[in-house]
Amino acid sequence: MLSTAQDSLVFKNISDEVLLHGTCYNNLRVLCKKIGNRISGSPQAAKAVEWGQKAMQDAGADKVWLMPADVPRWVRGYERLALRYGNGKFKNVTMLSLGNSVGTDGKLLEAQIIMVNDFDELNALPDEQVKGKIVFFNYRFRQDFVNTFNGYGDAVRYRGFGPVEASKKGAIAVIIRSVSTGEDDVPHTGFTRYVDSIKKIPAVAVGNYTADTLAAACKKGKVFAQIESKCKLMPDLVRSYNVIGEIKGAEYPDEIIVVGGHLDSWDVGEGASDDGAGCVQSIEVIRTLKALGIRPKRTIRAVLFMNEENGLKGGIAYADSAKANNEKHILAVETDAGGFTPRGIGLEMGPDQRAQILPFRKLFMPYNVYDFEHDEGGADISPLEKQHVPMAGLRPDSQRYFDIHHTNNDVFEAVNHRELKLGAVALTQFVYLMSEYGLR
């Protein structure tokens, strides 16, 4: 299984096609500017499904279809956080409720803030010191990790589990320092997880500057907060869809390679980097192969998954369908780390399979894609893991992602046209190669 001069030539053709004629950047512009952010179950998410179906058809897929997935609908209502330092007045600060957060039931919560830097500090406090208070998790995103996803994995615990842990000790609400690399005051939303047996309390995020001020004030003396929020999870699921476009394999049509990102986003910004970029790149895989007249040996499916952010219902529906139809997926590839300059392709598979891929690395070097050493799949494809499907994930440069992730700054303008396209190049090259050589 050695790569040939022919592969190298096809790689160059793919690169030229995307860099010179790629439509992914314009597709992203339309998705971001005509539809905007699109949380699961929203009217915008429904429009995005229509858009995706049309874009997949325009790309020339042999077959395009929608796969139903019933998704939760969380709605951000009026929300407000005000802080009072010392004997001053309450002043509103820039904030965002965490996704999935409950509201305040029409009430205004007002209480003293108790600051903790991490879970250890919280757990060391006697319950009576926490009871009735608002816990401020002042955990900083570690800037010393070179790959920011390591910092994210570390800090996101406080967003995910902070409310439950604080509630266990009697807190009435939670403020978290945003899970953010930003040197700014931009709040980051994102999923927080409740446990049915623990009282659900409202959770909001503040940007790093507000967190700095708040932390300094908490060290000096008493700080009080007011929280009002009409955020709520709607009682019923909403019918939504994955969008799927397929090119049928010429030699082994029953062997399927899936490549995808997620179509839903949080309800702020434009969902450009998370994950409009992955959607338009996945569509570009189809368009590029078709434009070059490449008939892949194996079946290639581009999937725009629904509901990655708060439920994964699309990914689960896809895996359930694959199982029910007894489909043979030889590889699942995700692109959900932003449309930044590509660095590598992560692999999450056994050593035997990894050994089949690594010899191809040199083909990617002229495209500055060199890093195949890390484990990486993706959330949307993770439900396929039970079926032992090998996983891979595009690894773009990670430096800018957590400045804008889940914020109002996740907009089209923060994506560079060439970086986005080069990500699509690497993805198309990888998927093409795997369709030619297979994976045993």
Next chain:
Amino acid sequence: MLSTAQDSLVFKNISDEVLLHGTCYNNLRVLCKKIGNRISGSPQAAKAVEWGQKAMQDAGADKVWLMPADVPRWVRGYERLALRYGNGKFKNVTMLSLGNSVGTDGKLLEAQIIMVNDFDELNALPDEQVKGKIVFFNYRFRQDFVNTFNGYGDAVRYRGFGPVEASKKGAIAVIIRSVSTGEDDVPHTGFTRYVDSIKKIPAVAVGNYTADTLAAACKKGKVFAQIESKCKLMPDLVRSYNVIGEIKGAEYPDEIIVVGGHLDSWDVGEGASDDGAGCVQSIEVIRTLKALGIRPKRTIRAVLFMNEENGLKGGIAYADSAKANNEKHILAVETDAGGFTPRGIGLEMGPDQRAQILPFRKLFMPYNVYDFEHDEGGADISPLEKQHVPMAGLRPDSQRYFDIHHTNNDVFEAVNHRELKLGAVALTQFVYLMSEYGLR
């Protein structure tokens, strides 16, 4: 000459120090926002010299000094380009005169445009078809190169030599499609080169959208242009300076490693990526080594060179001084490719010296710096080449650079704090290593 676990530890300390306590991003903010753009010989350039001297002292350099360099001063005056399509009216378009361009001597030039796609097309035209006309060089930046510096090297010929070549055939002015990867209408300035024996004619640049419209119109029928410009090169040189900060080597103080970027910029935007980034990274090398208490074995000099953009007088002055003082430079390193995420370090030296550096590559891999395969030095250090000094250059990712290079969009906000810092990390690690092991 093998790297040790100790080197790996120092590399990590350098990374932590810059990522957690680096001052380069704040230094860049001050340079961009308090001083702004700073073309050679301007009052802003003089302020930048003062700023640089202070920043180098704050970084803890053992010794800081200014090295005189007399620089040309080019001044952009009132400038205007208007286009008339068919029987329409003249309408002003967004434009920038090229740097070093002559003006129109108080006159308004008005003439028909003759479009050529490249020099071959120009040279194929009979002189009488060009005489008295305004030549529009419609050469597109090639987007198919993965590294945009290759596209720049290809397209910049038209900016550099277009006016001379058009003037040879009797043209009265030149319009060029900007040397730009941008999908926008942003004009890019930059140096154009005259020859004394050929009449100097004014040269202006338009953004890609205006160039697209103009090209389409030229294909359809006659287009006329009006150009007015008060741009001029001042008759006298202006006294300016390189800013130098040094840490004296502990074991081999006479062996010098120089690391630098350039302090001057074009007179648009804020000179953030070109090359404020390189300046603050070079200062960060000094600060980081000092903060970590590292006494390098060899002498390390950070240099903020003056006048890279339109004369290279600072680089020449430095090389002249090195020669006059019989200094032994074992390595010169430049950072002048933007404060983007680092990809590698280019080497411009003999195979024997290259062979001494390549075994260290693995130390850089955890920092995503892997590419040591390319030749790269830098303009400011190039005058040292005559003294056979080995050269190296930081290679950041190139995708975004030529969207903003030499434009009003080259501002602080287009630089990411973590990308800038990681460039400084790689630069400090490399300079540290070379100071420990030397280069024979």
